[in-house]
Amino acid sequence: MAGQAERTAQSPWVERGARLGFVAKGLLYALVGILAIEIPLGLGGKTTDRQGALRTVAAKPFGEVLLLALALGLAGYALWRLVQAFLDRDDEGSGLKGLAKRAGYLARGVLYGGLSVLAVSIVVGAGSGGSSEQEETARVLDWPLGRWIVGAAGLGFLAAAGFNGYRAVSQKFRDDLREQQIDSAARPWVTVVGVVGHAARGVVFGLIGLFLVRAAYRYDSKEAIGLDGALRKLAQASYGSWLLGLVAAGLVAYALFCFVQARYRRL
Template sequence: MTLSDTISNTLPTNSRTGLRTLARLGFAAKGTVYGLMGLLALLAATGQQEGQTADKKQAVQTLQGLPGGPVLLGLIALGLLAYIVWRLVQAVRDTEDKGSDTGGIARRVGYAASGLVYASLAWYAAQLALSGSADSGSDAKQTLTARVLAWPAGEWIIMLVGVGTIGVGLYQFYQAYSGKFHKHVQSSDIPAGQQNTVYRLGQIGYTARGIVLAIIGYFFIQAGRQSRATAVGSTDEAFDFLANMGPVVLGIVALGLMAYGLYMLVQAKYPVLKV
């Protein structure tokens, strides 16, 4: 019996059910955000009048103009909060059996970080839902970068952040083509005729996500090399970078992010949760 099995068996049934619900809500919210980003980028690539590339916050903001927008935004905020809680549970309870050695602790910290990165997005969606307006803090990344650049060896720190981000992007490629990403989905529960389609969606989605992360990492490296905080960019700027290569390139990556969003929705319905 693994450690996660032991932990799972010691948790009350209601607690396990609640944690699983949190995880599923989180995957659904994350999938919706990525799907919106991909859709907006695809509209831009195909020259639609309303098309525009967008980062996560801008994608969430598009929900505001839809019927029931505040409700949808509230659901996204709650879903992202649920995702954050689930990732913290994974880190603290070690549900994935990573252990307490150096490598295991690093992986568990990674789980927590991957959840907390959505904290500002959850708060942004909540503000939009409650008051109809919110400060996107679009230049917060550049402000923080400028502060770090002012430190001794700040340029090297920013470049290391860039290398690390590229590394995360490359890990997405590894996940895609090793098939390891699929272990988080209960594929046996998916109708037989759809299993291969779902797997391909995941491969395409993780590849597209890896491309975007690698470009963002490149922006950080350029910011460090040039000692210029304004060189840092987010998903929106990554899309613009791809658009400069042509609408076909942007369209392909946009479709990939939509595929990633759909795969997250599948994971929400058929998750493998060790709790």
């Protein structure tokens, strides 16, 4: 049984799914960033999240075909993360640190699996609507221990913000890449988009986490925000156009880093 699990975990199809998934993930981040960066440039645009990006794709010519391709990629990414979580593909172990990392893999697998399902549901006409972060948070707050669950989710986002900030400063993301296969002239640029992209994600996740914790503390679902809400908060701040533009550009940089990972990530 253990041998079968090992063969499943190391299947080349899992790796192919992960690489395709990085492309899909990059496309979503690119669309979110580009739509946001158009605002300070006076080109229209809007703040949106990954779910909104999928609906934007659906409205384009051949949108349904593109959505199905994205759904396939997101499903591949989710599969890889779930295999990491349940079959310990990366040998993280069952210690406290290993279990924490595997829990993170599980969370990402569920998130991107949900995005894949949403993409398919939009194509078949069942996903045109969607609950806001406030509505979803209100439902959770009504659960037993719901306030603690929302607070824990906020702390999780704050931890993710810190992790992304750490990776940006330490450049630990380079350890995940087969850098020797990247052209020597391109390597510095890969480092730049990795640093900028992780820093931008850190800012966005930090804002989401802070407002979720505040929603739990105040028992008020209206405090909760998602990715689009975090971008709106930046736009409303002092020098908001500059801040939004910088973070939006950072999300586009992260999209480019995802494309690099699609080819050069160690898997």
